[in-house]
Amino acid sequence: MTELLAIVLRTLVVSGTATAMAVLVGFPLGYAIARRRFRGRTLLLGFINTGMGMPPVAVGLVVWVMLVRSGPFGGLDLIYTRTAMVLAQFLIATPIVVGFTTASVQALPPRLADLLFVLGAGRLRTMWILAREAKLGLAAAIMAAFGAIVSEVGASMIVGGNLERSTRVLTTAIVTETSRGEIERALVLGLILLGLTFIVSLALTVVQQRR
Amino acid sequence: MYRKLSKYFLLIGIAVGIAAAPNANGQAKPSLILGTTTSTQDTGLLDVLVPRFEKERRIEVKVIAVGSGAALRMAERGDADVVLVHSPTSEQRYIESGDLVDGRLVMHNDFLIVGPMDDPAGIRKLSSITEVMRAIAARSIFISRGDDSGTHAQELALWAAARIDPKSLARREETGQGMGATLNIADQKRAYTITDRGTYLALRKKLGLAILFQSDPSLRNVYHIYVVNPKKHPTVKAAEARAFIDFLVSAPIQQWIASFGRDVYGESLFFPDALH
Secondary structure (H helix, E strand, O other): OHHHHHHHHHHHHHHHHHHHHHHHHHHHHHHHHHHOOOOOHHHHHHHHHHHHOOOHHHHHHHHHHHHOOOOOOHHHOOOOOHHHHHHHHHHHHHHHHHHHHHHHHHOOOHHHHHHHHHOOOOHHHHHHHHHHHOHHHHHHHHHHHHHHHHOOOHHHHHHHOOOOOOOOOHHHHHHHHHHOOOHHHHHHHHHHHHHHHHHHHHHHHHHHHOO | OHHHHHHHHHHHHHHHHHHHHHHHHHHHOOEEEEEEOHHHHHOOHHHHHHHHHHHHHOOEEEEEEOOHHHHHHHHHHOOOOEEEEOOHHHHHHHHHOOOEEEEEEEEEEEEEEEEEOOOOOOOOOOOOHHHHHHHHHHHOOEEEOOOOOHHHHHHHHHHHHOOOOHHHOOOEEEOOOOHHHHHHHHHHOOOEEEEEHHHHHHHHHHOOEEEEEOOOHHHEEEEEEEEEOOOOOOOOOHHHHHHHHHHHOOHHHHHHHHHOOHHHHOOOOOEEOOOO
């Protein structure tokens, strides 16, 4: 029971940290791409939109190759740690956050920014007001990113190693229990994962829909 | 704008630092990476031994259960500190290449040929493993690990001894997964497979598979443990690796291995060998 609770908390911490980092990077980046015009912008957006559908297991493999002992960053001793899992999940989540942010900021009426400029709002103030206007899309960005990485199994398995008491999360625990034939336990873990995603999404939906 | 951006990235840097901090503290504690076969994990053996070792020696063990072939390749690249494997022929190659040193015999059990209770290929009455493999090849589905594990290597050796090319068998399929998953698939497909006794006993109550052939000298399954050679791979934590090996071959642990599983399965899953 305590191990189950530990797995649930670990899942929340790893995917929560990765989502928070993806938001820290993705919101401003997505905002900048939405508001600016520069060379290669469409190409960049094309890459980001591809990234939104990037196979997590491939991202995991690349992170593994980088962090494994014999790899270029092997000396950091990060392979099979939660930090490695956060890194992989961050890389999976960031394009999702950027993509949603760009789309929702660009969907705002273009005159709005001009109006704010005329009214004398500075850059940061403009950003803040536009973000509030785009909050439906931004909340959706967080939910999509968290939902994608909390339910992801390939990358977590490869870079985390599914270590009991240190890197085993809900999805990798489901794989383990299934291969051990403990189907009831696997099902319970699946239901908990579903419940967890629901609670997080519900909380964000409340924020999103508040007037 | 750019100055603001740089401040922003500094903030992100701090956030990442905070996120990584719990792990950094964890790193201060010595740790080692154990590359091993799925059978030691699927039976639950390491679930007991590893916490006990961690508590006694205060060294964290990262168990990567992948199959013997993959574990040996981890050793070859220096990606593990210690390997616990059961594929003697392949192990010999890595000893000769200087990747593995200080090998110790840990334990053994045996391989079993399991299949549907009603034995559609009729192997129960056969007396030699060669006949068994030929009967399965001719009449039934065979599910192979196909993951370059010790069990897979053993399976290929049995086909070779029976002069059958496994690639020519239309009804032989490879799962590419561990022993537990492969047994489940064989069960669902009403197929035959080869398994180590430990994993089979640990999963038996959930499977409709019966032991149909056993106790042949060619079905012996031997587990060795090695230190990954620190002279060849300088990142290897040799002291921690040796501590784990000393622990595994110590008298109390060897005696405990002999009793492991007896209360639940009525017989031992592994037979210790290090004390002889």
